[in-house]
Structure formats: C-alpha cells, structure tokens
Amino acid sequence: MKKLLLVTFVLLAALTHAQAPxxxxxxxxxxxxxxxxxxxxxxxxxxxxxxxxxxxxxxxxxxxxxxxxxxxxxxxxxxxxxxxxxxxxxxxxxxxxxxxxxxxxxxxxxxxxxxxxxxxxxxxxxxxxxxxxxxxxxxxxxxxxxxxxxxxxxxxxxxxxxxxxxxxxxxxxxxxxxxxxxxxxxxxxxxxxxxxxxxxxxxxxxxxxxxxxxxxxxxxxxxxxxxxxxxxxxxxxxxxxxxxxxxxxxxxxxxxxxxxxxxxxxxxxxxxxxxxxxxxxxxxxxxxxxxxxxxxxxxxxxxxxxxxxxxxxxxxxxxxxxxxxxxxxxxxxxxxxxxxxxxxxxxxxxxxxxxxxxxxxxxxxxxxxxxxxxxxxxxxxxxxxxxxxxxxxxxxxxxxxxxLVNTGVVSGYAGFTLEQNVPNPAQAYTQIRFTLDAPGKVELEVRDIQGQLVSPPIKGRFAAGQHRIQLDLSQVAAGNYLYSLKVSDRRFTRMLNIVK
Structure with missing residues (x-):
C-alpha cells in the first residue's frame, strides 16, 4: 500500500460499560x-x-x-x-x-x-x-x-x-x-x-x-x-x-x-x-x-x-x-x-x-x-x-x-465499533470508521488473505468517539483483504474488497 492517511476524526459522547447477571x-x-x-x-x-x-x-x-x-x-x-x-x-x-x-x-x-x-x-x-x-x-x-x-x-x-x-x-x-x-x-x-x-x-x-x-x-x-x-x-x-x-x-x-x-x-x-x-x-x-x-x-x-x-x-x-x-x-x-x-x-x-x-x-x-x-x-x-x-x-x-436487554459491553472489555469500509468494493480510496467507548491505544492493520501485512500498521492513542481513516489503495492489487482494529486485548476484523 502506498500510504495510509488519517483524514479526520469526530468526537462523540462516550458509551457506558456494563455487565449484568x-x-x-x-x-x-x-x-x-x-x-x-x-x-x-x-x-x-x-x-x-x-x-x-x-x-x-x-x-x-x-x-x-x-x-x-x-x-x-x-x-x-x-x-x-x-x-x-x-x-x-x-x-x-x-x-x-x-x-x-x-x-x-x-x-x-x-x-x-x-x-x-x-x-x-x-x-x-x-x-x-x-x-x-x-x-x-x-x-x-x-x-x-x-x-x-x-x-x-x-x-x-x-x-x-x-x-x-x-x-x-x-x-x-x-x-x-x-x-x-x-x-x-x-x-x-x-x-x-x-x-x-x-x-x-x-x-x-x-x-x-x-x-x-x-x-x-x-x-x-x-x-x-x-x-x-x-x-x-x-x-x-x-x-x-x-x-x-x-x-x-x-x-x-x-x-x-x-x-x-x-x-x-x-x-x-x-x-x-x-x-x-x-x-x-x-x-x-x-x-x-x-x-x-x-x-x-x-x-x-x-x-x-x-x-x-x-x-x-x-x-x-x-x-x-x-x-x-x-x-x-x-x-x-x-x-x-x-x-x-x-x-x-x-x-x-x-x-x-x-x-x-x-x-x-x-x-x-x-x-x-x-x-x-x-x-x-x-x-x-x-x-x-x-x-x-x-x-x-x-x-x-x-x-x-x-x-435480555442490550447492556453495552463489560468493564475491562475494550469497547469499540468497527464499521464496514465505504465504499466496498473500493478502487483508489476507501474510508474506515470506528468508534471508541473510551480513550485508548489503537492499532489498525491491513493484511492480504495469506496474512501478510500490506503496509506498516497505524498506531496511536485516540480519544473516545468516532474516527475516520482514509486508505490510499491506488498501489494495491485487486482482491480480498482483511483490516483489523485492535484496542487493548480485543481485535475486530472485517473484509475489504478491491477492484480495478
């Protein structure tokens, strides 16, 4: 991948952490x-x-x-x-x-x-x-x-x-x-x-x-x-x-x-x-x-x-x-x-x-x-x-x-939502959105289906709220890829499809 650009992020109110018996x-x-x-x-x-x-x-x-x-x-x-x-x-x-x-x-x-x-x-x-x-x-x-x-x-x-x-x-x-x-x-x-x-x-x-x-x-x-x-x-x-x-x-x-x-x-x-x-x-x-x-x-x-x-x-x-x-x-x-x-x-x-x-x-x-x-x-x-x-x-x-009612996530569980990239399939660019319940260290990776990194991971500490990361895909071959967001000990992964 040629580059991964952090374009913008928008702060929202933090969600609550809860667990229930x-x-x-x-x-x-x-x-x-x-x-x-x-x-x-x-x-x-x-x-x-x-x-x-x-x-x-x-x-x-x-x-x-x-x-x-x-x-x-x-x-x-x-x-x-x-x-x-x-x-x-x-x-x-x-x-x-x-x-x-x-x-x-x-x-x-x-x-x-x-x-x-x-x-x-x-x-x-x-x-x-x-x-x-x-x-x-x-x-x-x-x-x-x-x-x-x-x-x-x-x-x-x-x-x-x-x-x-x-x-x-x-x-x-x-x-x-x-x-x-x-x-x-x-x-x-x-x-x-x-x-x-x-x-x-x-x-x-x-x-x-x-x-x-x-x-x-x-x-x-x-x-x-x-x-x-x-x-x-x-x-x-x-x-x-x-x-x-x-x-x-x-x-x-x-x-x-x-x-x-x-x-x-x-x-x-x-x-x-x-x-x-x-x-x-x-x-x-x-x-x-x-x-x-x-x-x-x-x-x-x-x-x-x-x-x-x-x-x-x-x-x-x-x-x-x-x-x-x-x-x-x-x-x-x-x-x-x-x-x-x-x-x-x-x-x-x-x-x-x-x-x-x-x-x-x-x-x-x-x-x-x-x-x-x-x-x-x-x-x-x-x-x-x-x-x-x-x-x-x-x-x-x-x-x-x-x-059963929706409780939010348990205390100690890294609360975040990783959305599907838009657009998907993508050609030259795509945007990845995620929301953090609380401030935390974030690591975003993009890998091919064989598990090889496409580019160095994006790492940093992000505030609670919604964030958007735009990826430049112009130098990436067509195919299926996996993007993962890791916060604390939790990792969530979705599939990204690139067409040329």
Whole structure:
C-alpha cells in the first residue's frame, strides 16, 4: 500500500460499560446418586415443543453411561432413559438430534482404557421419542483403535456424522466423515489427513447444504511426544467437504507463537443457511486464552471476526442464531471471581457486541457446552461443581429472550465499533470508521488473505468517539483483504474488497 492517511476524526459522547447477571427462567441440575463426576453435553429441540438433553453419568465407577432426558419447556422431565452401559464399556454421547419421532445420540463407546491405550468406536443410538426406549444401537470401527463423533445431521433419508479417528499403532488423529441410512448402515466413510503425521480433530456442530459439508475443529497438531517439544499445538480450523466426504478447502487461524502452552481450537459452529459462525479459543499461552467468533461465507471468506480475553482466559464454546439475525455465544470465562463462570454474549448481525451476561458463583465452577434457540428462549447445556460433593453435575439453563436487554459491553472489555469500509468494493480510496467507548491505544492493520501485512500498521492513542481513516489503495492489487482494529486485548476484523 502506498500510504495510509488519517483524514479526520469526530468526537462523540462516550458509551457506558456494563455487565449484568444472567436471570434464568429456570435451572435444572442433575445430582448423580453415587457422587461421581457426571457431564452434560448437547441439547436439542423438536417441532412438538420438547427438549432432549444428552448427559454422561457413571453407572459402575469408573464406567460411564449415556443418559438422555426429555423435557418440556418448563423444565419438567417427561422421561429419562436408564442409560446405555456395559460392564466392560465406557459409553458417552456428545451430540443429540431429533427427527420424525426418533431421537439420535452420537459419541463413542470405549472397550479398553489403559495407561497407554484407549480403544473406542464411534457410537450412534436411536431412541423412541415418545417412550425413550432404545430402537437400535450401532458402533463403527474405522481404524481399529479410536473413533468418536462430535457432529450429527439427520436428513430425510440419511444421517451424516463427523468426528475424528486414529489408526491402531498411529500417534495422530484424522478428521472422520460418514453417511449412513436411517437404520445406521454405512453408505460411505472418509478420513482427511493434512499429512506429516499431524493431528486433525473435528469439534462442535456441523452444517450441510445441498452440495457441501462444513465443520470446525483444530488441525496441524504435532502428535505426542513431539507435542511436548514442538512448541505448537495447532490452529483453529474450518473445513469444507463435498457431500461424499471429499476435501474441498479449509482455513486456519491462531497465534502460532511457538509457546508449548499455546492452544487454538474452533469448538462450535452454527449456520443461517448462507453463512457460518465459528466460535472457540485462541491462546498464545497458559491462562491467556481468548474467545473468538468468526463469520464466514460458503467460500470460506472471512466476513468479520471478534476476539477478546480477560485476565483469566476464556473460550467460546457454542453459538446459536436467534431472531432478527442476532447471534448468541456461550462462553466459558475465568476472568470474573475465583472460579469459572458462563458468559452469554449477544451480537448484532453486523458483529457488534450488544449484551454481556454472567452466570455462576464466585467460588464454584460453571461451564457451558452447548446452546440452542427455541421458542423465544435460549437453552444452555453445561456443568457445575457441587458445593456438597465437589463433583461435577449436569446443568441446563433456560433464558427467556425477553429478559435480555442490550447492556453495552463489560468493564475491562475494550469497547469499540468497527464499521464496514465505504465504499466496498473500493478502487483508489476507501474510508474506515470506528468508534471508541473510551480513550485508548489503537492499532489498525491491513493484511492480504495469506496474512501478510500490506503496509506498516497505524498506531496511536485516540480519544473516545468516532474516527475516520482514509486508505490510499491506488498501489494495491485487486482482491480480498482483511483490516483489523485492535484496542487493548480485543481485535475486530472485517473484509475489504478491491477492484480495478
């Protein structure tokens, strides 16, 4: 870029910083009878107005059983499964879906757990939605050592599953994709490996349209023991495959600092049918993780991104899309109080954080695993530490949307708004506008889609209010670029298109 010119800035009144305690409509907590750790994972809804909540609870310590709950929207239990378990197996479900009167859970079934070996098959179970009876149960052994499922989509005539798998004797994992019929019979299965003996793991929900499968996770992770010495634990990733599991494209992001404590992972995803919203954590080191949310189109072009971390670290765990294009993110935060809390974030369609709520005590840890929007309410599946037993207990929270008002941003969160550049697409010049809630140090970068700086960053201290920066693009080639505004520990990114 030839030059970046600060043309003018206009001061406006500073906005307020606020955070609010979450006020649930109800909270359901499951206390296992044998005082052993249990865990909730996924929650889903049905057109009939019911909720299905997937948990893993011990039956014969240390063995774990899948246990599924059917609830009404008032939190009343309609039935509970006795749990799928075997005296010699460890069974866990990570995702639940319902279609046409059948509830499906998917996860893993482990038949050997030793110090140096874990033998697990991907599991898929179908339940009668009226009674909770098991209709059928399948396990899938792809490689011979380890398989698990984290993504599940039920269509009219088939079931799509994604996860990760490892070959017997190997030290790395591959992304796993499968399609079965509605009885669980395999139609095809594929794995994807980036090569060089690296780990790739698919995490969180998936999205499928008429032509492609989209999923998120982590890639480029060196396997043990190289993981301990390489100083690199991979990058958060979004993948695109065709509907028969053939690789099409992927994008990665993360710090890649070389720290042996770095961790970057895309843990959840949702789609409005046109765009994907990925959430997760990026971290340059221990206790320094930051949540992120990134909006992509179907060509895996980044549209906007928000990222922030407090003093204790956080991770974006799951995302749900609500009415009027609003986006809700369930975050695990360790920056408030002496233990972990659940943060509920509300974003506008343009990517502006408009509400920040906290749930949890200052002494007992609460964490989120999943979030859905259903009938004017949000449901957050998670876990808490019991004050009496000290063990982990499944937790389900209902939040009425009517109880959520725009709070502004939390104290300590760098409050600013970065607008889309005008004009866009641009030719010779474009203008970038941003508004600061309070005075602060600002850094503006423009990079190409490979991540290379186009010119030196603009740095300076700016007053609270609105600012405009005009960019001279006359010497910049046509294409897509990313411009990022960093204030304190928060960074927001948008896409800039240049045409000639």
């Amino acid at each position: 979450l006020q649930p409509a109800w909270v359901k907590i499951i206390t296992p009878s044998n005082s052993v750790d249990a865990k909730a994972w996924s929650v889903t809804s049905s057109p009939e107005g019911h909720l299905y909540w997937s948990t893993n609870q011990p039956n014969f310590s240390p063995l774990i059983a899948q246990k599924l709950y059917k609830l009404d929207t008032a939190g009343n239990s309609l039935w509970t499964t006795p749990g799928i378990y075997d005296l010699h197996q460890d069974n866990k479900s990570f995702v639940v879906r319902e279609k046409d009167g059948i509830v499906y859970t998917a996860g893993k079934s482990c038949y050997c757990i030793h110090l140096n070996q874990v033998c697990c098959d991907l599991s898929l179970v179908a339940w009668n939605a009226m009674t909770g009876d098991t209709l059928w149960s399948r396990t899938y052994d792809v490689f011979g050592e380890y398989e698990e499922c984290d993504g599940l989509v039920i269509e009219d005539s088939s079931i799509f599953l994604t996860g990760w798998a490892r070959d017997s004797g190997a030290t790395w994992f591959d992304v796993l994709l499968m399609e079965t019929d509605l009885s669980g019979n395999v139609l095809w299965q594929k794995t994807w490996d980036e090569g060089a003996g690296m780990d790739e793991k698919q995490d969180g929900h998936i999205f499928i349209d008429n032509t492609h499968i989209f999923c998120t996770g982590v890639s480029q992770v060196p396997p043990s023991p190289a993981l301990l010495t390489s100083g690199f634990k991979g990058e958060a990733t979004i993948w695109k495959f065709d509907r028969t599991g053939n690789y099409v494209d992927h994008k990665t992001w993360g710090y890649n600092t070389g720290s042996p404590l770095e961790f970057d992972d895309a843990l959840g995803m949702a789609s409005d049918g046109t765009n994907m919203f990925a959430v997760g954590a990026v971290s340059p080191g221990l206790f320094n993780s930051q949540w992120f949310i990134r909006k992509y189109d179907k060509n895996l072009n980044l549209i906007w991104q928000d990222e922030w971390g407090g003093s204790g670290g956080e991770d974006g765990r799951a995302v749900a899309l609500g009415p009027l294009g609003n986006i809700f993110v369930a975050v695990n935060t360790f920056s408030y109080g002496n233990s972990g809390k659940i943060a509920l974030l509300k974003y506008s369609p343009a990517g502006q954080l408009v509400a920040f709520y906290l749930y949890g005590s200052d002494s007992l840890k609460e964490t989120a695993q999943d979030i859905i929007y259903f009938q004017d309410a949000l449901y957050i599946s998670g876990n808490k530490i019991s004050a009496t037993s000290g063990k982990q207990e499944p937790l389900l929270i209902k939040v009425d949307l009517s109880s």
